Amino acid sequence: MEDAIENIDIGGPVMVRSAAKNFKSVLIIVDPNDYGRIEELLKTNRIDLKIRQNMAAKAFAHTAFYDSQIGKFLRKDAISALELTIPGRRTIDLRYGENPHQAATFYLTPNTNSPLAKLKKMTGRDLSLINLTDINAGLESVKLFKEISAAVIKHNTPCGLALGKTSREALERAIEADPESAFGGVIVLNNPIDINAAHVLSAFKKAGRGNFDIIAAPKINSSAFEYLKDIRESMGIYVF
Structure with missing residues (x-):
């Protein structure tokens, strides 16, 4: 002291x-x-x-x-404390706020242990406020499990959450929990995405069921990354 x-x-x-x-x-x-x-x-x-x-x-x-x-x-x-000042550092300039006409910026407190502090875009769209809160909801969901897990989030609400022996299995189960709501959602996993997991997203699109806006995982293998880029050019691919 x-x-x-x-x-x-x-x-x-x-x-x-x-x-x-x-x-x-x-x-x-x-x-x-x-x-x-x-x-x-x-x-x-x-x-x-x-x-x-x-x-x-x-x-x-x-x-x-x-x-x-x-x-x-x-x-x-x-x-x-009678008065409290919360320090924040600008981390991400968001694509827009809650609505497209609103500007928004994301701040984090110093020395935070939030995985959002490590969030890094690999390719695709920038984040809107809804995307960011969806990623956070996904992180809060999958971190509850030691097992491999995947979450599909839509407007801050999980429409699919599942465990699996592999990333592919967890992802398939999470999507199939409510495939209609999964369309346009945000996917978060607590395990690296390999090429087999990437094929699940491709199959979803090829079946005419739609696309996903954002996918986030602790790591994305190089072969899976190249494959994911071709599924949808604007899909945001993030690691944390």
Whole structure:
């Protein structure tokens, strides 16, 4: 605890806040990702009040994030806190929010153990908010089992959840639980997808039963990945 207290920065945040407060005459930069853009604007003398104000807002958000981490470290009981600031880092810019006309961004708290923190797109469509919540519902479902399991999620509701000796068997059983609702759904497995499991999705389409929007698994074998890409170009393929 003593080392942690000693490492709490006092002067740095004060200087950042002071510069941000005086944004009308000061340009404060706290994000290295802004260096290149600001450098080009400085070269052409295009730093206006709006840019300085935006950078100031970013600076205040940065110091607030820092302070919230200190508070989290020192606070043992968040439930009893009179005021609570939850820090978040932007993780994914979503395709849209709950509806197509709504913009949305996904944030995660630092050091979270959520598998969504490791979610990575391999190919296909970006995620909408509904896709993301469907993946989360699928993860929450399959993590309940030590056995190989698969979930088919539609609008945050499992329409199929099954166990199997292989990924293929679990996937077949999950889809057949309600094949009509499975159409356009999100598939999540707790086991790698191999070529045999990929064939299940192809057979579903060839039978005229439809496609799936998203498929997510801890790993997708290279042969299965190439096969899945050909089933539907826009199908999102994700690993976590």
